[in-house]
Amino acid sequence: MLKTVSEKAVKEPDIQAEGKINWKDLLYSLGALLGLILLSAVLTVLSPDFLTLNNLMNIARQSAINSLISVGMLLTILTAGIDLSVGSVLALSTVVMAILIIKLHVSPFIGVLAGLCLGAFLGFMNGILLTKLHLPHPFISTLGTMNIARGLALIVTGATPISGFPFSVQFLGAAFWGPIPVSFMLVLVVFIIFHLFLTRTTTGRYIYAVGGNPEAARLSGVPVERVLVIVYTLSGFMAAVAGLVLIGRVNAAYPLAGLGYELDAIAAVIIGGASFFGGVGTVWGTLVGALIMAVLRNGLNLLGVSADLQTVAIGAVIIGAVYIDVLRQRAINKGRR
């Protein structure tokens, strides 16, 4: 029996090589997906309100902000880095949009563009601090930016929220297309773009190379520093995009927005199967991770669990999800199917 199996494997390496499906990778991302399905099944049984179109769209809307931030975070984690500044970057770029558009009556288009550029610029600075000042770990540079951006957001607003955006600015976060929230469609489009970016462009492949082995990557001609700067710039940019969606949801910009969002994003990325050591992770895993977080929050709400207890539950899920990953990795390493 076994003999025939091994003979086949030896005789037909081409089919194995050209077949599009990589089972290991599939199993890897399926792990989190399986969790999402299981979680949804349990909630469907526990609460009659869970599996309704209305509620599902709710989840889609609630997951949008975290998803958008997470995909940027994924890039940094793929390079074995981290971006702690995303929550503050979100806050600062939204309050700048608010000041420009509401207080200074700049055209909404220009105001939004300026906010997005600011997010990208803050990310760019993170990248420069890391690569040019050679700060030892992005934990440090982004921790610094996190405080700076938060402080600036408080200063420029005098620590008070600003509201009254025109609808055009709220569109992404507030509008619906039929039953589907526009913010969720934005998420899907963004994720498809990032998927193509990571798998089909040289820069995308370089990101994996830098995370896998920076020295080997450099000696293979990968412009490691440029790749890192791009990664942090995109992360900052995505935080600002998420901020724009948040504006639509709450019709206000407030300087304390986005507190702790970095941790939700890290959680989504890690639940989605990315490795803190870099080089491993996919956008679809991250999307599933963000959805798991949203479903969990939503489900616990439906079940009437208190917010404090929800936090405990999410902590447990993070540990559980990563532990399952560890087990799966170990099984793969043992070389057994």
Add this chain to the structure above:
Amino acid sequence: MREPFLKLRGICKRFPGVVALDNVDLDVYSGEIHVLLGENGAGKSTLIKILTGAYQKDAGEIIIDGKEVQIRTPREALQLGISCIYQELNLIPHLSVAENIFLGREPKLLPALGIIDLKDRYKRSAALLKELGCAVSPGVKVKDLGLGKQQMVEIAKALSLNARLVIMDEPTSSLSEKEVEELFRVVRQLKEKGIAIIFVSHKLEEIRQIADRVTVLRDGRKVATLARGEFDIEELIKLMVGRTLKEKFPKINVRRGREALRVEDIWTDTGLKGVSFSAYEGEVLGIAGLVGAGRTELARAIFGADPLRKGNIFIYGQRVDIKCPEDAIRAGLAFLTEDRKTQGLILGESVAFNITLAGIKQFRRWGFLDIRRQFETAEQLARDLKVKPLDIRRKARELSGGNQQKVVLAKWLCTRAKIFIFDEPTRGIDVGAKVEVYNLINQLLQNGAAVIMISSELPEILGMSDRILVMSEGRITGEFLREEATQEKIMKAATGGY
């Protein structure tokens, strides 16, 4: 007849899509130096990892001192008296020699409080090192020792663990000749003590010197076990690769063409002191020297991996400003690094990814990668180099050492470079595959490339180079044409005499 210390019966190990070991039997006696020999991917390292508890066997028995044992973890292997010295040493660089030797088993002054008896540890370490005849102070940090000395520390550690079987997987592949001599002296000493030794090497000359018995593996199966006196090198090669090798160095002569690379008076902080030379199309320029002579540093400086303090580089007569490896690749250079694990490969990525990494830009179309073409190219290169198993989706980590080296070679072939710098291109590669690498170098020459080959193996330098530079202490101390070069002349230049 005496019972063997270790008996393996019917050991099998499968990885997805590969049979790494197929029914292997092996006897190793106390006081014997037993060499494992086989092509890349034959299963040597896998067999060793099963003995050290790193992998679990699928089937078979491990019998030690006549009793069947289970080795489930590295710790259990140590308890059974099995110590392994891996190629990537398992020492902690920032700790001292003594701390490393007794790591986890520190002699205690006050056992209840866990207070370490520093004096005792120092004394015992010193005694072990002295026993090995090794001039290392137990107080120095491991990171300040050369590779050869670090191996000695590992051996001292094995002794302190009362090892009865010491396994060494390609211990000599990065050692200088002197260090190899030293190692062999110590290995023979272990043998005198009645310790069993399993030794893996691709260097047949060494095997002839040191082996009491040789077991040859091929495609995961044991082909033969031969005792000293029953084998000669030709015979071993035949058993290993299944055919005789006509020529060990298939040197061809290509007409020397234009000057491809000229280096003028290069100085670096890494120890180069005014190096100048030229390399030509159609020529293999061998660079010989002792470990630490600055050969790798020279390659890195040319390739932009380390900054130049002073000096100029010309490619086809044009001065080029190479600031980073990316610039070097654009200028048509390729650099195969000596350490494939840390500098050559992204171990967690696929073979296809690694092969196409340096030359990835050629697969770009409208800003996107043409993945089909990328995979076809990778597959073709893997096939040309006979990478085994031929599955480019496999992770680089899962390949045997020699096959990993082939992947790194393929990566540079994929860049379509014109000037190739090979740093120890055949390290860890079996005899058959070596000839393939040489043929590939020939092919490059015929296509008009210039090849610079750094190697510590003099026969390889003498066998394949058209011209030979010898380095010592960051300078070029000798230059010989193929016809006039001899081992003696090179050694003399390498030790500083011009």
